Amino acid sequence: xxxxxxxxxxxxxxxxxxxxxxxxxxxxxxxxxxxxxxxxxxxxxxxxxxxxxxxxxxxxxxxxxxxxxxxxxxxxxxxxxxxxxxxxxxxxxxxxxxxxxxxxxxxxxxxxxxxxxxxxxxxxxxxxxxxxxxxxxxxxxxxxxxxxxxxxxxxxxxxxxxxxxxxxxxxxxxxxxxxxxxxxxxxxxxxxxxxxxxxxxxxxxxxxxxxxxxxxxxxxxxxxxxxxxxxxx
Numbered sequence: 340x341x342x343x344x345x346x347x348x349x350x351x352x353x354x355x356x357x358x359x360x361x362x363x364x365x366x367x368x369x370x371x372x373x374x375x376x377x378x379x380x381x382x383x384x385x386x387x388x389x390x391x392x393x394x395x396x397x398x399x400x401x402x403x404x405x406x407x408x409x410x411x412x413x414x415x416x417x418x419x420x421x422x423x424x425x426x427x428x429x430x431x432x433x434x435x436x437x438x439x440x441x442x443x444x445x446x447x448x449x450x451x452x453x454x455x456x457x458x459x460x461x462x463x464x465x466x467x468x469x470x471x472x473x474x475x476x477x478x479x480x481x482x483x484x485x486x487x488x489x490x491x492x493x494x495x496x497x498x499x500x501x502x503x504x505x506x507x508x509x510x511x512x513x514x515x516x517x518x519x520x521x522x523x524x525x526x527x528x529x530x531x532x533x534x535x536x537x538x539x540x541x542x543x544x545x546x547x548x549x550x551x552x553x554x555x556x557x558x559x560x561x562x563x564x565x566x567x568x569x570x571x572x
Contacts, residue, residue: 351490356530357532360534361534372533405432458487485517501517
């Protein structure tokens with residue numbers, strides 16, 4: 340679960356710092372961030388995607404090779420986190436999906452005006468895949484690669500005005516104007532820290548328990564005082 344959470348976070352520059360922070364804190368003996376991710380992970384990823392849809396697409400497209408040992412291959416001994424999402428391919432053994440025709444397993448040529456927007460540090464959909472595998476099939480395609488941007492949320496949130504200008508100019512004129520974008524410097528200092536959040540959650544739980552105990556003690560003490568007062572009367 341820790342590896343999966345780290346992998347998911349590395350796709351976005353705003354979250355990558357938080358992932359690094361968790362591992363650095365653990366290296367110094369503070370495992371609270373990892374504990375939080377372990378507890379929260381199942382809730383975070385349970386509905387993050389349609390897992391059956393993923394499996395059906397992979398198996399039916401022919402990308403899945405049942406003869407490969409993905410669990411071992413994707414987790415080499417010298418790797419810190421391996422490829423946690425790719426190791427899920429082991430769960431696709433025997434998935435009931437029919438192979439789609441070969442003609443649909445290849446990129447289809449298109450003359451539709453198409454804009455590809457990529458971050459140069461997007462580990463989910465690397466820019467070079469679009470450059471090498473998709474763009475050659477788009478006779479009227481354009482690709483804009485944004486400096487130090489990650490996956491989709493980076494493209495939409497880091498410099499929103501520049502993104503709107505890029506998309507609007509493309510739809511209005513057919514030309515992608517990326518002139519408003521400036522170099523985005525990745526900040527490796529986490530603005531939010533999972534270890535800090537874990538400690539705050541524990542502190543809040545302890546505080547609530549303390550308050551409940553105090554209230555119960557107060558009510559019990561008050562009841563005893565009333566009984567003593569009544570017995571005197």
